[in-house]
Amino acid sequence: MELKKYKLGDLVEVTRGMSLSGQFYSETGTLIRLTLGNFNMNGGGFKENTSKTDLYFTGPVKEEYILQEGDIITPLTEQSLGLLGTTAKIPESGKYIQSQDVALVKCKEGLIDPNFCYYLISSNLVRQQLSAAAQQTKIRHTSPDKIKDCTVWVPDLENQKRIGRILADIDSKITLNCQINDNLPILDRSLAAAATRLAA
Known part of the structure; x- marks a missing residue:
């Protein structure tokens, strides 16, 4: 398979979100502000942030900052080591x-497949470049320009789509297995209760 060298900026647009004033944070509302807590450090992907209660935002918001299902996001701040380069997809x-x-x-469009892109940004190749270029402070930062400056090697679009589908299928199976494992204790308790009732 032939690979071609690019800068990520040749293949994607990367934009920073809006500054949200704390005076509009709320425990209720219709719009939820994304935080670094929405990135799953263990294997990547989106997770609901359960560490904060004031996640709703009730102030004015430009339409361009309200995200759509399937949008790819990545953090610009590294509060936990290894967070830079993590990717997630908006679920709703x-x-x-x-x-x-x-x-x-x-x-x-026509240059990179979204599924392939999702995994490419979270690859060791890109993460190592982001880590090396991050501002060396206690809490490290990157920027849209630094993300776009990362060097990558990618195959043609058809092979990207094939690879992206395979990786997405693997992720779906892992998620399903995790859900099954999470529900096993509930199933065990239900079976034990049913056995007790039958024995009575």
Whole structure:
């Protein structure tokens, strides 16, 4: 398979989210502000942030910062080592606001497959470049320009689609297995209760 060298900026657009004033944070509302807590450090992907209660934002928001299902996001701040380069996909349209610590990645049509892009950004190749270029402070930062400056090697679009589908299928099976494992204790208790009732 032939690979071609690119800068990520040749293949994607990367934009920073909006600054959200704390005076509009709320425990109730319709729009949820994205935080670094929405990135799953263990294997990547999106997770609901359960560490905060004031995740809703009730202030004015430009439409461009309200994300859609399937949008790819990646953090611009590294509060935990290894967070830079993590990717997640927005699970639902019209619910989440892109905050300034979160970058939105938009694929250039005809150049890169969204599934392939999702895994490419979270690959060791890109993560190592982001880590090397990050501002060396206690809490490290990257930027849309630094993400776009990463060097990558990618196959043609058809092979990207094939690879992206395979990786997405593997992720789906892992998620399903995790859900089954999470529900096993509930199933065990239900079976034990049913056995007790039958024995009575």
